[in-house]
Amino acid sequence: MAHVNTLFMASSRKARLYGGMDADERRTERRLKLIDAAIEVYGEVGYRSATVKAICEAAELTERYFYESFANSEALLIAAYNHVVGHLHEEMTAAAAAAGDDAEARLHAALTLYFTRLKQHPKPARVFLLEISGISPAVDAVKLDAGRVFSDILVPPVLDAKHGDRGAAATLLSTGMVGAVISIALRWVSKQYPQTVEDVVAIAASFCRVALTEADRRRDLRLR
Amino acid sequence: MAHVNTLFMASSRKARLYGGMDADERRTERRLKLIDAAIEVYGEVGYRSATVKAICEAAELTERYFYESFANSEALLIAAYNHVVGHLHEEMTAAAAAAGDDAEARLHAALTLYFTRLKQHPKPARVFLLEISGISPAVDAVKLDAGRVFSDILVPPVLDAKHGDRGAAATLLSTGMVGAVISIALRWVSKQYPQTVEDVVAIAASFCRVALTEADRRRDLRLR
DNA sequence: GTTATCTGACAATAAAGATTGTCAATTCTG
DNA sequence: CAGAATTGACAATCTTTATTGTCAGATAAC
Structure with missing residues (x-):
């Protein structure tokens, strides 16, 4: 459930910054880290044996962020x-x-x-x-x-x-x-x-x- | 565990007949039925979604016979x-x-x-x-x-x-x-x-x- | 007909992994 | 600094299917 604050930022007001990035930037950064990690893990053990957990660990992110960017x-x-x-x-x-x-x-x-x-x-x-x-x-x-x-x-x-x-x-x-x-x-x-x-x-x-x-x-x- | 009666049929005495077939014949018949059923089921739902159970049902055999003929x-x-x-x-x-x-x-x-x-x-x-x-x-x-x-x-x-x-x-x-x-x-x-x-x-x-x-x-x- | 063997149905167990939920710690904003 | 948003760790749940085990009934041998 990608939580987008439609109520309070209908205009172009940026979301709170974290590490210098706004919410969107952080999300796409995480998404990219997951993709890179996936390529890494797939390469090690193959797609079939690549668990969500292993990919998240390689990406240094938790499962929550996996489901933030990908349905499965x-x-x-x-x-x-x-x-x-x-x-x-x-x-x-x-x-x-x-x-x-x-x-x-x-x-x-x-x-x-x-x-x-x-x-x-x-x-x-x-x-x-x-x-x-x-x-x-x-x-x-x-x-x-x-x-x-x-x-x-x-x-x-x-x-x-x-x-x-x-x-x-x-x-x-x-x-x-x-x-x-x-x-x-x-x-x-x-x-x-x-x-x-x-x-x-x-x-x-x-x-x-x-x-x-x-x-x-x-x-x-x-x-x- | 394919049970072969090595004790009492060391010679060529045939195993008990069932439906006119001895143990070996029955086993290979079942094996063949499983293969045919597998082809059928794979064709319907694909290999990945083909469960052991579904294949056994299609073969009109129970899981026990699956493991008799195939390790997995x-x-x-x-x-x-x-x-x-x-x-x-x-x-x-x-x-x-x-x-x-x-x-x-x-x-x-x-x-x-x-x-x-x-x-x-x-x-x-x-x-x-x-x-x-x-x-x-x-x-x-x-x-x-x-x-x-x-x-x-x-x-x-x-x-x-x-x-x-x-x-x-x-x-x-x-x-x-x-x-x-x-x-x-x-x-x-x-x-x-x-x-x-x-x-x-x-x-x-x-x-x-x-x-x-x-x-x-x-x-x-x-x-x- | 009696007994040993074989069969079919199905329950019990096991294992793995996805997905969701909780909560305390961290980081920002004002 | 106070309060709110965000994050990370991890537990809890759910699902699914493989695999093994049990047992009553059927079948053949004698």
Whole structure:
């Protein structure tokens, strides 16, 4: 029950300060600490064995604050996932943009950033690649959405002018591409990075090329 | 505690018959009923929400018989998974063999059988494609193994003469291929089969071709 | 038909963890 | 400093399900 004092601060009067922060700031700070702690704890023992208590201890907060920010464990998982993956996707987008206009070069840049980050952060990598599956419909939806974003970064979609979305075949191509890259990543991570980033990127790229060339083929068809 | 009468039937004397079956037969029959019931229940509510009690009810057996055949829920999950996937793999192998010697034709035959079966059995398909991830290390190992078998059926490995196994790059290629096919399958299943089997097979095959051509390339290198 | 074995129903126990509630100590405001 | 808001520690409760145990009735062997 997030207690917001609507009675006495209907105007913009700030709530009492604690540690120099007002109520909202303190709350979001705690929320962030919980997310960081969750990533830490998930990495240690996995999501399934991560208790609310353990996460709170890692965050140096008590259970009360857990329920202040999250309805339940699952909500925190989703928040943590979005936190990590959202940032990663931003970086990938930037890397792709910096690589210029060539589709192949952009793909290579984005993948290189992806695998580099995975290697830098083994713990969260494992959790968010593997354990994110089959938790609940809500989590599945979040994951599905992330997959779409991931795909669009690697191979920007060719939109169907008529319907405003990609065709059914293109969806399956994206799905396959993302599945391939993530499977490769998962294996690479869990075997503790036996190949160089460069080598893994090359292999992953070869699967992305399937979707890329198919996209090209479709564009050509349209323009002919 | 599986009670085996070692004292009085050290020789081949059969245990008392019930319903025409001896003790062993009855036990394996019950075990099979539990596996079938598990597949059913998993399909309804998912593995995570499938209680021992619900599975026993579906099997028309009491909890006692659950623990007679399985140490815990996870053991049953593994048994059910192996049951379903093992049979599927056998069929795929047979389909590939029937398709002759051409790698491309064998691939097509095996994939067609795979997607056909998925369409025939939506419930188990969903569970064993999706929920099998991240349950426990034991389950992960089983899944990993199944992935290897699956890959070997689709694209028979080119063994490295020196080391007797495939190279590191080939492993990642297999991983990516299987990941792509399974992701495509999962999407196709959960969207309730919007494309024809034929179309899905064509798309899945295009990812397998990545691994296939790479395998060819490596064979050529060796023979040169 | 009598006895030993097996079965099915169900109670009893156990364990783990989520969620809520209490209260004293701390920190701010005026 | 007095009083109010906020925090941290921790107890209490609730729920859920696995797992084990009991026992009366059913079934087969002799």
